[in-house]
Amino acid sequence: MRAKILLVEDDASLIELVTYNLEKEGFDVVRTGDGEEALTLAEEEKPDLVILDWMIANLSGIEVCRRLRRAPTTANLPIVMLTARGDEADRIRGLETGADDYMTKPFSPRELIARIRAVLRRLRPALQGGQLEFAGIAMDTTAHRVTRDGRTVQLGPTEFRLLRHFLEHPGRVFSREQLLDAVWGRDVYVEQRTVDVHIRRLRKAVNAGPSGEELPDLIRTVRSAGYSLDATPEAQAA
Amino acid sequence: MRAKILLVEDDASLIELVTYNLEKEGFDVVRTGDGEEALTLAEEEKPDLVILDWMIANLSGIEVCRRLRRAPTTANLPIVMLTARGDEADRIRGLETGADDYMTKPFSPRELIARIRAVLRRLRPALQGGQLEFAGIAMDTTAHRVTRDGRTVQLGPTEFRLLRHFLEHPGRVFSREQLLDAVWGRDVYVEQRTVDVHIRRLRKAVNAGPSGEELPDLIRTVRSAGYSLDATPEAQAA
DNA sequence: CAGGAATGTCACAAATCCGTCATAAGGCCC
DNA sequence: GGGCCTTATGACGGATTTGTGACATTCCTG
Known part of the structure; x- marks a missing residue:
């Protein structure tokens, strides 16, 4: 079964890069650059995993993460967050808030795919x-x-x-x-x-x-x- | 019954992150960053599980693990080790030395909790x-x-x-x-x-x-x- | 250092599976 | 009903996958 991934990101070039690579690997991708909309999409689209940039418009990544964890339907949704390199504080708060893994920018598509696969394998064995x-x-x-x-x-x-x-x-x-x-x-x-x-x-x-x-x-x-x-x-x- | 966990780690930010999450999940946490002290605490505090960083002061993680396994009172104590990503040699020697599971840094607290629960489920009933x-x-x-x-x-x-x-x-x-x-x-x-x-x-x-x-x-x-x-x-x- | 247990790899045998073909059978249109 | 095209079916030789015994090596133990 194809896994569906919700990409929450507002940098156009990153969106393109990530989307291209995810789709090439057989994932379905849903995108948004807006925090509020991310929450809605997480409910409606029922993605299998969320890639969440920490710096997005309208609602911080950390807040999106927190709310996702609070809502019953998305409480166990795997979340991979994207942070700027060396942003230790964000990273720790991110993991505390319930993210499952993180990537520091810039990252290679191969690493991203590998991490996503690993997280899905770990948390969603049901997918396979x-x-x-x-x-x-x-x-x-x-x-x-x-x-x-x-x-x-x-x-x-x-x-x-x-x-x-x-x-x-x-x-x-x-x-x-x-x-x-x-x-x-x-x-x-x-x-x-x-x-x-x-x-x-x-x-x-x-x-x-x-x-x-x-x-x-x-x-x-x-x-x-x-x-x-x-x-x-x-x-x-x- | 609350399970007690001995955390052997010397990185302050990691201690904080892990402790916070463990306690949030209902575990009691005892901490030390010193290898010798870890052995003493393992005897005195009778923890249900040990999280052991491979890189700690005063006594290498591997040596702590070996000694814990050798002492009768701690021979069956579940041990989860923490290693740097890609440090394969340590990881393999760790499992050979008797660790029950391992996590590579960086890891998400959710995964840590899940692993700990899994190890306890697997090894703890062994006590009964x-x-x-x-x-x-x-x-x-x-x-x-x-x-x-x-x-x-x-x-x-x-x-x-x-x-x-x-x-x-x-x-x-x-x-x-x-x-x-x-x-x-x-x-x-x-x-x-x-x-x-x-x-x-x-x-x-x-x-x-x-x-x-x-x-x-x-x-x-x-x-x-x-x-x-x-x-x-x-x-x-x- | 000898003896023994445990392991990983090979080579060969056995078991299955696969793709293709030839031919039979079934449908459709006039 | 008579072509003409599509699908069903059984058989077959080759290719893949797994079972198994043997063997060299490594690692302990004494």
Whole structure:
């Protein structure tokens, strides 16, 4: 799952630099340069982490941090603060106030990414693991386990990733190309027909009933478009 | 019951920051910046945990740690050490010397609190029994003893730590990389396949039955993902 | 310093998985 | 119904991943 990051910063060039690098690394970025607005966005956008510059307009970074910690919905939101080099007082007050890590300006994008990853790993392990569920199919990404109606389903690595992708976007139709991008990786070259084969293997595994019988197929083939995970098989039109 | 923490640190601003946060979280704090004094206080104050900076006056942190481990009354005292970022040699020697966890400076108080809670959770109950248990496997972390269905299992140090890690996170799949991080230490360079070998040794020891027979394997291999401790072998029929 | 335990690495065997193809089957349009 | 295009399916050889035993080295212990 992509993590969403709220960037609270008012220096235009920094915004650009950081945003570019975060997005390149696969994060979604929401931005604001205003303290009040930051609080609103933190509530509404439900980011997974906040990067907070200590020197921003309208409300100091420290105050934003304090308020975020006070509000129940954002009390545990990871916060990385940005301070000017050597600003010891701010840094200590920042950590006291509840920031989880800090970076002193100037910093390298690589370090920023590394810190963010570290903080997320530490505080949001749930981002890399958790429960996905749809129409009787349950996937525990942490335990790497899949069940259909309670029965364990055995999947190979690729089928696991494929199913995960469907579970993360239930109902949506993906072309073979999109699936190759999302599941195999952007720069892997394989035949598009390969997708068909894995769809087949996934269906076989997921639709196998207790006693060799077939359960309803939850993967819908959309002719000349692709596939989707779908609860309404076909029987709806009739 | 409030837990008492002995903070061995000589940087004034760090003392203040850490003390403030610990007390805010409900810990009692005893402080010293001197190595010799730390040993005395560890005896007299009977703290529940020691936070030990590696760079302190009068006696190096590593020496304090070693002596604490040697004295009977403090041999099992949880120790969290503080090292400068990237000081890998110290860190590794620290863990070898018997520290239970470490933090690299700079760190956030929230992380410190979290680590302390984790260490206390892990080691403190050890004082009342120290039991980890899962699916017939019982581990006494204090006595360094492991049993399967009542029978003692003989493990080497590495296999012991490996099993402990699994017992602390039952069901969860860990990649070889994660296991190297958690069990071998964050910056130890060894081949990933080394994990396989130790998994093998652990399996061999844990799955050995009374009369040379094999018990069900509780360590699940998740192809191209890693390993997990798992009660459900594979086939869970309805 | 010898003896032994513990560890990390290798090399080879075994188990799985993958991608592609050929062919069958299914839909759609005229 | 007859083409024509798209998808389903089973098989197969190669590629990857994991299991396992052996071995050299290191580190203690005595």
